[in-house]
Amino acid sequence: MDLEYNSEREHLIIPEYGRHIQKLLNHCIAIEDDVERNKMANAIVDVMGNLQPHLRDVPDFQHKLWDQLFIISDYRLEVDSPYPKPSIEVLKAKPEPLPYPKTASKYRFYGNNIQIMIDTALSWEDGEMKEALVFSIANHMKKCYLNWNKDTVEDAIIFKHLVELSGGKLDLTSGKEVLSDSKNLLRKKPQNKSNQKGAQKHQGKRPMKKKYNPKY
Secondary structure, three states: OOOOOHHHOOOOOOHHHHHHHHHHHHHHHHOOOHHHHHHHHHHHHHHHHHHOHHHHHOOOHHHHHHHHHHHHOOOOOOOOOOOOOOOHHHHOOOOOOOOOOOOOOOOHHHOHHHHHHHHHHHHOOOOHHHHHHHHHHHHHHHHHHHHHOOOOOOHHHHHHHHHHHOOOOOOOOOOOOOOOOHHHHOOOOOOOHHHHHHHHHHOOOOOOOOOOOOOO
């Protein structure tokens, strides 16, 4: 008996439904009687719905099943569908290329989120809330800088970069603001004390051996 490899079989258009659905559709296409062909197409849609139960949570899932029916048939199926037949041109149309994300500036170590935060601060009205936000942004910039370069960094450099990234609208160079200390920004979170006590409690203890009770 000759073996039949999948590579030699007909290409599966939607593999999730398997080869049997595609064979059923090929048989449905070959039916000459319109009534019988429509009857079998509706039965195939019901089977497809049972094979993909998650589609029941999708709005208008029946429409999706009928679209997939025509796609699997390679648009050769001629039946009375309750929905408009999908267009092959729309299906095979290439999507528009997505724009590649660009960094906000040459200071890539700050990340794109910093620029979003700066733009948000620029949209706020002047006041204590805006001043607090700008100060938090500067502290976060310092932390990002230290993560990129473990050496200490002067606050004046962070303020200079903030002025540049904000287009000169957020300027802390003339004030007396002092950012958080580098050690505090890079301080690691302490471990859970309960876990530490548990580790110390069990440390040094030998596991108990099971007693062997021979049966006579």
